[in-house]
Amino acid sequence: MEEKTKAKIMDSRKMERAFARMSMEILERNRDAGSLALIGIQTKGVFVARRIRAQIQALEKVELPLGILDITLFRDDLHLQEHHPKVEKTEIDFSVENRHIVLIDDVVFTGRTIRAAMDSIFELGRPASIQLAVFIDRGHRELPICPDFKGKYLPTARRERVNVMLKEVDGSDQVLIMEPTRF
Amino acid sequence: METSGFNQRHLLGIDHLSASEIDLILDTADSFVEVSTRNIKKVPALKGRTVVNLFFENSTRTRSSFEIAAKRLSADLINFNSSVSSLKKGESLKDTVLTLEAMNPHIIVIRHSAAGAPRYLTTFARSCIVNAGDGFHEHPTQALLDALTIRQRFGKLRGLKIAVVGDILHSRVARSNLILHQKMGNPVNLVGPPSLVPLEFERMGARVFYDLKAGVKDVDIVMMLRVQEERGAGNYFPSIREYRRLFEINAEVFATAAPDAIIMHPGPLNRDVEIETSLADSDRSVILQQVNNGIAVRMAVLYLLKGESNEAAH
Known part of the structure; x- marks a missing residue:
């Protein structure tokens, strides 16, 4: 599907402030950083998680464990796909048992990805808690899921797409709203 | 997605x-x-x-x-x-x-x-x-699991030399591996007694060797096949003892392969027939990783x- 940029919502300075605030809020909510771990959802959530981890390290001088989660095998629409989606790596080399987990993604939309991620984490053990951090909340939830920490709430139309661009993958830091050229 | x-x-x-x-x-x-x-x-x-x-x-x-x-x-x-x-x-x-x-x-x-x-x-x-x-x-799934094992060990699947040794004639494992490595552009040597390694395989692009040492020289992967007695392999050579003398891979022959070469076997093993026990259990063997x-x-x-x-x- 072809799409064009409808609007630029955030630039690198705004994003930096949002990352700093989210990291601060995570620390505020979790006094004991020792039992805290971050899990980023493939693929963009992983980069968002790395940013947050770096911020927390700068603020608190602790290096939180960071896991990478691919939720493909836990999607609720696999049986509807003719071509199964590509499976990326899951790398969680710490025990989730009794840990406070902050699940991190770039955008939350319907909430189905987060549902799949939670199911996947519970297969690995029983965490003490799961909190959700997303950089953009774009609305249109189809499940009772609400982020605990967010960079920005951004109301969108369903047909639009939110593109969180990060310089380590996309060359620059910005948040764009994309819309299809034909629909 | x-x-x-x-x-x-x-x-x-x-x-x-x-x-x-x-x-x-x-x-x-x-x-x-x-x-x-x-x-x-x-x-x-x-x-x-x-x-x-x-x-x-x-x-x-x-x-x-x-x-x-x-x-x-x-x-x-x-x-x-x-x-x-x-x-x-x-x-x-x-x-x-x-x-x-x-x-x-x-x-x-x-x-x-x-x-x-x-x-x-x-x-x-x-x-x-x-x-x-x-x-x-x-x-096909055997050749794919072999390829995965090779890729894990060498970090790549291209630019490698392979020798497949044994009963090539009756081996679907050999055939699938031969086809796979040709698609990857890897040279494949087929090694065994003439009765079990028909020259027609050269038409498929492989090189045929009747001498084990010549066949495994400088290769990165030595893939041993099982002597399939249940398929009548014994009718194709005079005795197991002779087969073993000529085609069993042992430490001495294996030393002529590339320095970091690995040894593979689709199983089940005939220990001390096609593969020396100490070699099958050595750190150069990836047989259990294959499984x-x-x-x-x-x-x-x-x-x-x-x-x-x-x-x-x-």
């Missing part, structure tokens, strides 16, 4: 796959290796799908490997055992498969002594067909095959 782009409905042989499709299966298998390291070795990807294991030849490792793979993906699995089935009562292969299909399986994994049996099934069956070995033709990778590769194949979506099917 990035779709896998895998466009095969069946896995009949390596011959039908492109090099990039092989890479994709191995990438997917790499992701599935992790699932088997979890406490709960199960993901719901194929929940509600049914896989039938239809084995007309004895097999423990391949059959159980497919079984574990299907179960780790949460598929339901039926083992169809030909020795106690109605085939003994004279039912044809086609009728057997049509009967099984009345139960709406999604994937049929078949092993049969007749080359081409899996392809024959695709002419009338609605399920995805996976070849788990057909006669002397192909055994382990079999599960991940078969999970990848079961996952990637292009099934009809449930909506389309019902």
Whole structure:
């Protein structure tokens, strides 16, 4: 599907402030950083998680464990796909048992990805808690899921797409709203 | 969402796959290796799908490997055992498969002594067909798990030299591996007694050697095949003792291969016939890794095959 940029919502300075605030809020909510771990959802959530981890390290001088989660095998629409989606790596080399987990993604939309991620984490053990951090909340939830920490709430139309661009993958830091050229 | 782009409905042989499709299966298998390291070795990807294991030849490792793979993906699995089935009562292969299909399986994994049996099934069956070995033709998942093992060890699958040693004539493992490595552009040496390594294989692009030392010289991978006495391999050379003297891989011969060469074997092993025990158990041997990778590769194949979506099917 072809799409064009409808609007630029955030630039690198705004994003930096949002990352700093989210990291601060995570620390505020979790006094004991020792039992805290971050899990980023493939693929963009992983980069968002790395940013947050770096911020927390700068603020608190602790290096939180960071896991990478691919939720493909836990999607609720696999049986509807003719071509199964590509499976990326899951790398969680710490025990989730009794840990406070902050699940991190770039955008939350319907909430189905987060549902799949939670199911996947519970297969690995029983965490003490799961909190959700997303950089953009774009609305249109189809499940009772609400982020605990967010960079920005951004109301969108369903047909639009939110593109969180990060310089380590996309060359620059910005948040764009994309819309299809034909629909 | 990035779709896998895998466009095969069946896995009949390596011959039908492109090099990039092989890479994709191995990438997917790499992701599935992790699932088997979890406490709960199960993901719901194929929940509600049914896989039938239809084995007309004895097999423990391949059959159980497919079984574990299907179960780790949460598929339901039926083992169809030909020795106690109605085939003994004279039912044809086609009728057997049509009967099984009345139960709406999604994937049929078949092993049969007749080359081409899996392809024959695709002419009338609605399920995805996976070849788990057909006669002397192909055994694609074995070649794929070998390739995954090679890739893990060398970090690549291209630019490597391979020697396959033993009963090439009766080996579907050798054939599938030969085809795979040719697709990757790797030179393949076939080594064994003239009666078991027909020169026709040179037409398929391999080099034929009747001398073990010459055949394994400077190769990165030595793939030993089992002497298949049940297939009458013993009729093709004078004695096991002579075979062993000429074609058993031991430390001395193996030393002429490349410095970081590995040794592979599809199993089951005839220790001290085709492979010296100390070599089979050495750190250069990746035989147990091959078995382990079999599960991940078969999970990848079961996952990637292009099934009809449930909506389309019902």
